Amino acid sequence: MKYQEIAALKRPVSRIVLGTSSPLFTGGGNADGLLQEAQALGINCLDTAREYRESERVIGRYLAGSGRREDWVILSKCCHPVMAYIPRVSERCAREDLARSLEYLGTEHIDLYLLHRDDPLVEVGRVVDFMNRLMDEGHIRAYGGSNWSAARVKAANEYAQNHGLRGFEAVSPHYSLGRQRHDPWGNGCRTLTGAKHREEREYFEQTQLPVFCWSSLCAGVFSGKLKSTENGQIFKKFGLNPWWGYDCRDNYARLARCEELAAEKNVSVAQLTLAWILGDPLRTFPVAAPTSVQRLRDVAAAADLELSPAERSYLNLETEARA
Numbered sequence: 001m002k003y004q005e006i007a008a009l010k011r012p013v014s015r016i017v018l019g020t021s022s023p024l025f026t027g028g029g030n031a032d033g034l035l036q037e038a039q040a041l042g043i044n045c046l047d048t049a050r051e052y053r054e055s056e057r058v059i060g061r062y063l064a065g066s067g068r069r070e071d072w073v074i075l076s077k078c079c080h081p082v083m084a085y086i087p088r089v090s091e092r093c094a095r096e097d098l099a100r101s102l103e104y105l106g107t108e109h110i111d112l113y114l115l116h117r118d119d120p121l122v123e124v125g126r127v128v129d130f131m132n133r134l135m136d137e138g139h140i141r142a143y144g145g146s147n148w149s150a151a152r153v154k155a156a157n158e159y160a161q162n163h164g165l166r167g168f169e170a171v172s173p174h175y176s177l178g179r180q181r182h183d184p185w186g187n188g189c190r191t192l193t194g195a196k197h198r199e200e201r202e203y204f205e206q207t208q209l210p211v212f213c214w215s216s217l218c219a220g221v222f223s224g225k226l227k228s229t230e231n232g233q234i235f236k237k238f239g240l241n242p243w244w245g246y247d248c249r250d251n252y253a254r255l256a257r258c259e260e261l262a263a264e265k266n267v268s269v270a271q272l273t274l275a276w277i278l279g280d281p282l283r284t285f286p287v288a289a290p291t292s293v294q295r296l297r298d299v300a301a302a303a304d305l306e307l308s309p310a311e312r313s314y315l316n317l318e319t320e321a322r323a
């Protein structure tokens with residue numbers, strides 16, 4: 001595994017993060033085997049959220065059993081909208097969610113606490129103020145935003161700087177080789193993929209804020225489960241949400257190149273996708289959610305796979321040659 005120090009957390013964080021919104025976690029099952037294996041593979045960061053039903057409880061049970069809370073960097077999230085549409089970005093909601101998350105995780109603090117969505121009608125200064133209060137009380141070590149625009153993060157961090165406070169120390173948008181052509185849930189998700197988001201990428205590249213890339217395998221579309229020849233088969237193969245956000249011709253072309261290069265390098269499509277993200281000029285931490293030990297091993301091995309700039313461009317359809 002490879003690690004990068006996140007200054008605000010004062011510790012190295014594994015470049016590959018285990019996502020926990022799969023039914024294994026949300027349904028309250030036993031994920032001990034998967035978590036044990038993650039630890040054995042050197043993955044020390046978990047991505048969870050108050051919104052992921054039983055996920056925090058499943059993690060909490062494992063931590064209580066293994067007794068090694070301090071081995072993990074726990075990223076959780078608060079203030080998800082109600083019924084997907086009613087915004088909840090407020091101190092009251094953050095505190096409500098935090099109390100429940102701490103109880104379920106069985107911990108006294110969360111390492112990285114992200115606002116799960118933004119509400120642009122709330123002034124950033126208010127958000128910075130209340131997140132700093134939560135940090136001062138010792139319940140969270142650092143905070144940031146998931147699905148926040150670069151402009152809002154920039155405004156928040158300017159406010160923090162002008163007021164002697166701590167600003168956003170990480171973000172978590174969708175980011176992967178596969179382009180997300182629209183918000184899969186239609187409730188305020190943001191992607192950094194595609195030409196439309198170039199300026200946002202530039203901001204995050206310039207600031208080197210850690211970017212926790214959710215759905216790094218595009219919810220399975222870039223995992224090898226879907227073949228590039230199954231163009232237009234996403235609905236048939238996976239059903240509706242959240243896969244339909246990735247159903248476009250250019251993604252099938254990327255997938256075809258992934259399959260070709262994966263075969264040549266004797267690696268999996270999932271590994272190639274993750275290696276593409278890891279090689280990005282953004283400071284990326286791909287969040288992937290395999291649910292079997294075998295697929296977790298496959299994912300973890302991607303940390304050692306390096307792609308040349310030409311291969312990265314080729315996979316992203318920027319060039320015709322890959323050498």
Ligand SMILES: NC(=O)c1ccc[n+]([C@@H]2O[C@H](COP(=O)([O-])OP(=O)(O)OC[C@H]3O[C@@H](n4cnc5c(N)ncnc54)[C@H](OP(=O)(O)O)[C@@H]3O)[C@@H](O)[C@H]2O)c1
Pocket residue numbers: 018019020021022047048116146147172189213214215216217218219220221223224225268270271287288289290291292294295296298299
């Ligand atoms: N902040 C946010 O708003 C937000 C939004 C969405 C997701 N997330 C986070 O991001 C995490 C990952 O997103 P996601 O759930 O969409 O998952 P993902 O990792 O993009 O895709 C998961 C799919 O890929 C398959 N897969 C994983 N590794 C594989 C491998 N090595 N070979 C073949 N197939 C493989 C999984 O199969 P199996 O299940 O069969 O193993 C599953 O079908 C979530 O769990 C959550 O923590 C955050």
